[in-house]
Amino acid sequence: MLTTEDIGRIVRFHRKKAGLTQVQLARLAGVGKTVVFDIEKGKKTVRLDTLMNILAALNIRIELTSPLMEAFRERNNEES
Amino acid sequence: MLTTEDIGRIVRFHRKKAGLTQVQLARLAGVGKTVVFDIEKGKKTVRLDTLMNILAALNIRIELTSPLMEAFRERNNEES
DNA sequence: TTATTATTACTGCTATGGCGGTAAATATTA
DNA sequence: TAATATTTACCGCCATAGCAGTAATAATAA
Secondary structure, X not given: OOOXXXXXXXXXXXXXXXXXXXXXXXXXXXXXXXXXXHHHOOOOOOEHHHHHHHHXXXXXXXXXXXXXXXXXXXXXXXXX | OOOHHHHHHHHHHHHHHOOOOHHHHHHHHOOOHXXXXXXXXXXXXXXXXXXXXXXXXXXXXXXXXXXXXXXHHHHXXXXX
């Protein structure tokens, strides 16, 4: 189970690898510096769009998985 | 790229498969009914914890992927 | 059709997330 | 060591997410 602490560690790792400070990442992602710190600290109550902007800036993809996802994809004609 | 609209469709699909109404899912996830509706509509500004509670109730896992994730996992001794 | 259920769309309210600014504490480099 | 950069931790302010309640549609069943 992925926790927000995991997310924080992943974000920090990617940010460091990208050679960015928290402030630089914040500007790049179009969010405030405070929330970058908060997310890296594992804050649970961040807004989804804020997190997604940060993940996108770091080229991290979100995926949802479950035993039903195959059925979902074929129901929605998933290709492209 | 996963969008919030995708998330909404996935949540709704899983909820239906589980035979739950929005209100039932809300109670199960410990959130308000309004936000279940909002998420299924693709709302971007929901809180991460709220979404995670709903996903957990539906047995949907969140995963983060990137070219650096392998390096991250081995750096953090990922097994268990 | 009618009755029932579920979804959608409002409402006001409260709590708090995000923000920049600042400053202190750490970490990094010279 | 000192100087610099970064991170952490505050601070108010504003905008809004989440909430239950309600009501109006919409979908489903009898």
